[in-house]
Amino acid sequence: MQATQPTVEFTGSSDEQKLAKEVFDVARFQGRFFTANAPIYLKREQLIGFLAAQRKGAAAKPEAVAKLLDAAMAQNAAIFGREETDDGVVTFVTTQAGSPPAQEQADTLHTLAKRFMEPTPLPPAPDVEAEQSGALIATGWAQRLDIAEMAEEAEIDSVGEDRVVTTIATSAATEAAAPAVEDQAAAEPVVSAVEVAAVTPAPVQQVEAAPTVALSELSDEQLRELVVKQLDLDDRFVAFGEQYFAEDMVDRYSRGDLRRIREYIAEMNEPLSDEQLLQSLFNRRANDPTYEAGLFSINYRLSREKREFEFVGTKDSRLWSTVGLAPLGTTLRKASELGSDYRFLLDEEAVVQPDPAILHTLTFYEWAYGLLPLDGELRHFFPAAYLSEQKTATLRFEVPQLYATFLAELRYPTANRGGYLVGFDEFYHENVVPGAILTIERTADNDGVFVIRYTAQAEYEDRLLQIDERRSRYVFRPQMVAQDVDEAWLLTETRYPNLNNVKPLDEKERRRVDTVIGVAFERVAENTGTNAAPRYWSTPEELLPIVNIERPFTLRALQEALESPQHSQFESDPDTPGAFFYTPPAKEKASGGSKKRSARARVDEFEDEDEEF
């Protein structure tokens, strides 16, 4: 380390040199860890005290030391700097290198503040005129071809030069005319020119038919069709529902991203919205300028993964389901069976529902399986499928009276199955009875959320029809009625005692509309005949709640079935308009004790029960 230190030459008398060296050694010792150019400060008073302590005799007197020190420092000003404060404190300063420290100049050539305040001027704009002057496409090619003008020119030219005319005629696809013209031109040039001129207007008209049409000339419907058709064919545009976007601006999702989405939906165990996925999984915030593009992207990408994801949302609530998610709704009947039961709804005339709320009376069938039919009234009340290939939509129902919310699945009608909503089982069974009048309301800002209410009434207990699953029988059980009900649809024991212990129809019987209606007659209608030759009498209004125990019917469907010439067992009552007679078919009557449906009179059913027990 010593070897690297520079040698310092001191000046002055020998005493002064010696003292200067002594002081410099002290300075070096004090600043032994300093850099070569770092200032080492030594106070004069302290130095005098130190040096006096090192000496003996007269030389140890501070005055003598002070005098010698000042002289030595003055002689070696090249090594020691001298600083003096206002109050007279003198300090000597040197460095490891043996020179007074140089005054440091702050480098202000480049400072952040300066760069912010005085940005680099932009490069000069390119010479636009100069660039434009060098046309890349010849003017003749860049301009739109004016066929009409060319044709006129051709007509003019044709008088003097028939060859030009012939060429245009050929190019305008008048193949039949052109060869003839050429032949004639060879023989009689003057005449041919006139003839060709007569031929040319036809191709001119053909070309003129194609060009631009002002968009204002098209109706909204035509324009809509045109846009959909053209954007669908154009690779630069992509669509999700009624939204369109530029393909290159759609976010990409990796296989890993898609797996995360799938796992998240499976973990939450219910369909999730695009917003929930984007915010929870991909940390996108709603105030992000590209948030809407992000929503479109995730919807578009998931819609392309048909094997793994299924869109079950609506326009405002875009929900996604994935494979393996537990199905919503009843497990007592299959979706296909429910769809077949509601098949008659396909013939129902749809009523446009402008009202934000609708009343619906719950039938036994709907109550038992937790359903709502997509009948004429409700078909337009609930949102239509947002995507053309969409089969189901998951809707959220809020019950403000219970502070509860639940999901229901809307299954859209297909060619041979009616539409319905499923998933109300728990709500129905815990809160309402068959016959309850429900109010279903749309919500203002979301077509995927609905509010369901019922009018609460003074609570009373009644024995109402239920299915005993274990015994597979209809039974009356006490149930609390606490809401507004339509009495005609309330299946109480006092009103329909015959329904007690009745066995539900088996699947084969249920499929036959006439059997279901016939059984309803047998169960509740008045027998105007004899026990041996029964003839039941009733009206569709009375029968409707009863047939709805086995399978859904509307009044229209029931009336149609009763009036149908195919079902001769039903005949209208000539004395009472709207009423019908039912005569059980003769062959079934003959089968007395067999298992056929006509044997399902109440007495027989009790016998069945006896046999079972």
Place this chain on the structure above:
Amino acid sequence: MDEREVEISEALLLRLLHTFRRGLKPLTLDEIIALLKNG
């Protein structure tokens, strides 16, 4: 017009793409039609 084959010009399609890039968000069919009509 009814019988004729009409199509949206490339210039309008490019303008639509530009609108997407500038707006950073998708457009509904109604919005696109309004844009096309208003030029």
